Amino acid sequence: MDIVLTGDRPTGRLHLGHYVGSLKRRVEMQNSGLYDKIYVMIADAQALSDNADNIEKVRSSIKEVMLDYLACGLDVNKVTIFIQSQVPELCELSFYYMNLVTLSRLERNPTVKNEIALRGFKQSIPVGFLTYPISQAADITAFKANIVPVGEDQLPMLEQAREIVRSFNTLYAPVLVEPKAVLPDNQRCSRLPGIDGANKMSKSLGNCIYLSDSADEVKQKVMSMFTDPTHLRVEDKGHTEANPVFIYLDAFATDEHFKAYLPEYQNLSELKAHYERGGLGDMKVKRFLNQVLNDELEPVRKRRAEFEKDIPYLFETLHRGSVEAEMVAAKTLDEVKTAMGINYFK
Numbered sequence: 001m002d003i004v005l006t007g008d009r010p011t012g013r014l015h016l017g018h019y020v021g022s023l024k025r026r027v028e029m030q031n032s033g034l035y036d037k038i039y040v041m042i043a044d045a046q047a048l049s050d051n052a053d054n055i056e057k058v059r060s061s062i063k064e065v066m067l068d069y070l071a072c073g074l075d076v077n078k079v080t081i082f083i084q085s086q087v088p089e090l091c092e093l094s095f096y097y098m099n100l101v102t103l104s105r106l107e108r109n110p111t112v113k114n115e116i117a118l119r120g121f122k123q124s125i126p127v128g129f130l131t132y133p134i135s136q137a138a139d140i141t142a143f144k145a146n147i148v149p150v151g152e153d154q155l156p157m158l159e160q161a162r163e164i165v166r167s168f169n170t171l172y173a174p175v176l177v178e179p180k181a182v183l184p185d186n187q188r189c190s191r192l193p194g195i196d197g198a199n200k201m202s203k204s205l206g207n208c209i210y211l212s213d214s215a216d217e218v219k220q221k222v223m224s225m226f227t228d229p230t231h232l233r234v235e236d237k238g239h240t241e242a243n244p245v246f247i248y249l250d251a252f253a254t255d256e257h258f259k260a261y262l263p264e265y266q267n268l269s270e271l272k273a274h275y276e277r278g279g280l281g282d283m284k285v286k287r288f289l290n291q292v293l294n295d296e297l298e299p300v301r302k303r304r305a306e307f308e309k310d311i312p313y314l315f316e317t318l319h320r321g322s323v324e325a326e327m328v329a330a331k332t333l334d335e336v337k338t339a340m341g342i343n344y345f346k
Helices: 016-032 044-050 055-072 089-100 103-108 110-119 132-142 152-171 215-223 244-252 255-261 268-277 282-307 311-340
Strands: 003-008 037-042 080-083 147-149 180-182
Touching: 003 016, 003 132, 016 037, 016 055, 016 147, 016 244, 037 055, 037 311, 044 055, 044 132, 055 080, 055 282, 055 311, 080 311, 089 132, 089 152, 089 311, 103 110, 103 152, 110 132, 110 152, 132 152, 132 311, 152 180, 215 282, 244 268, 244 282, 255 282, 268 282
Parallel strands: 003 037, 003 147, 037 080, 147 180
Antiparallel strands: none
């Protein structure tokens, strides 16, 4: 069976980085009919590992994330969406997996190291945050997911999950399924930069374009975007390779957009060539990007506004999904405890 597990931490509204990195792919996967089961997890317990003093932020974000999911096209008749904390079996699995991982191995995980540096934890690292890869392994294995859509920056996390699976299956019994990563199709856009051009798009850095931003908000953010610092005048030669504006165009612009908004160019390759040889101003490119992004986001905004009218429906759906997810995780936990020989009363 092909089982997919994916999800997000509820620490605010979702942004274009989420959309390019995973959301768009999830909708394609759900509509493909190629997968036996798709689970989408709102990872509130993981979010609390660095937001323990701000529970309301996490709590209120569950609604925002669910709205973004549905607005982007996730269909609760085709996928199971659930809340991590409502599946207590995940915590118990994490507890058993902790014995299969050393502290030094956790500290060497590149993704964890980067996230620790990003949050400025230094030596005050919450244990829950450090053990994030173990928790993620529990999430994946609880549903016997063999397919996990991730961005390139999450590959070290998935590799650690595979190590845990191999250790468990070797030490006890071949109960767990080893997952594999599915990367975004457009590798150049797998980590969409923030509008500051210095970091990946991140809620904590305030450099995001949110899926729920109004057309005016999107325009304001696009017009303020970092571009090529050496492209000071229109006639200057420009660089497109590390230029956030062109990375966004790589992710979203189609030939149809050029026909509609910039007919003097047939495609993105022609636009890039003109920018690189000089004679093309940043503002013209940004105006085009603004039109492209608002074309993509307008249907999302409209669907979000419709779902916002019935918030109880969101939580009823999440409750049903969480009950279903717990039933599946409980079966896996029972198999794990049996393999370990600690299911004493059976």
